[in-house]
Amino acid sequence: MSSKIARYYPLIPVYAAYLILFLIGRNVTGMWQLMAMLVFYCAIGQAFNIFLGMTGYVDFGYVAFMGIGTYGMALSISHLYQIEGLGMWVILIGAVLAILMSGALSVAVGAVALRLRGAYFAIATIGVNEGFRFLIEGAKIWGGSEGIIFSGQFTHIFGRKTASLISTTWADIFVILVACLGAFVTLRFMLGKIGYALMALREDEDAAKVMGINVTKYKIIAFITSASLVGLVAAFAWGLKLTYLFPDEIFDISYTVECIIIVLLGGAGTLLGPVAGALIYGLSKYWLTIILPGFQLLIFAPIIIVIVVAFPEGVVGVLKRRVRGTVLEKFIV
């Protein structure tokens, strides 16, 4: 029994990091927004890691799942606000809708693009977010390019005070919970049969096939899981928090790039990696914006190049090798 529990020890540092971020945010004045941003980066990193980290496939259209997840929340609130007594349930419905919609989109994208290998998959997915944005804008689906502004309906449901509490506090707490869920799912995958299948296909897809692994099935499972998780993150972090959405903002490719940076920086395929990557990326972005506003990207690019060259396995990848054979080995995966 104790060895079974010991398999879950790697969650401790991850959850400890989230708890520390939460406590700093609650107790240090003016820190909540920064902590919320860091947790948001942790959450999207964790979600993206399930796909990129475990399969080795890069999806450049990843932000499309965040966009569609935000629509899930927005549609739920803007359409159901007149139903009396729905209260908190409207958020749950929005969350479920976000998971279903991003999951469905990932099935559609995956069914086509996952037939391609490696770099070809990456190229095929580049256009997904732009294509989807133009579809919404051009066909005037869900308000077209005007987006959905649902702050009015939102206050109508909850009243001014509760609505503002949800937006400023609970939305971020929900993101923390999704980040916890993401870490748990990642570890479950790693410990289970699926983890071995994904590891094998990441290293050599042909060899994995020859071992009797249904590679397509596992790729699609990882893809759907990753997409629905990030859809859920965006539903809270963008939908619930901002209570409006504009297609050109939520389909912005820079979030995909941020996901990639976070995962590679921290260590692709590791559990703690996305957290480490998110903290390093988020904090340096924050400080650089303060110290040298406007120059942060210019400075950030070479820093990332240096880190990727110096630690190709990411920070946690290096750490993992260092702690091999020590007590810490059980905690860092």
Next chain:
Amino acid sequence: MLRVKDLESGYGPMQVLWKPSLQTKKGAITSLLGPNGVGKSTFLSTVFGSVKPWGGSIYYEEKDVTYMPTHKKVEMGLALVPEGKHLFPEMNVYENLVMGAYVKKASRHREESLALVYSLFPVLKERSGQLAGSLSGGEQQMVTVGRALMTKPQLIMLDEPSQGLAPLLVQEVFRTIQKMKEEIGLTVLLIEQNADASLSAADFVYIMHEGRIKAKGSPEEIKGSPEIREAYLGI
């Protein structure tokens, strides 16, 4: 055991296989011989399902498996040792071997399969903790063969196992193939360019040329026919 009839396949618009037929006998080594680029590897890939057949049929143990997906064929007891060394370079030797016992049927026999592989290749036991990518060419080939054996196959198909190995190691490989047949009772389908070595190891030989089977017979018959030797084997 394996019965392939009039198999057709290719890549894009280019047809590679022009209806070759082939049969393996249970407990025997069947060899498919031919020079580079005649479609031998395509033949194996099509039988195994990584290349889709265009026509013809593949029967395994009297069951039609022509369009069965690869992972199901592994569960039925077919194993493929792919050409070149498709290892998991970041896993150690032990982990590579255990990956072979991935399918349910094989994982039940994991420990005995592992003991068998170690008895066949004692050096792998010594190297079990080493990363597969850091092994020598010969040892990597042993891991690929060992990993295929871990799937608990009845029929093992080897795609040019002697490729890129020193002559001494080539002999070693063929000795192992003999052992697999004699000691484990495996059925072997061997694809080779190395005519000399595989003619002496095989029980039955097919010769492939331009995607067609041009000759078949026992090794003695092939060796005894100067036309076949000259036209297709160059020996």
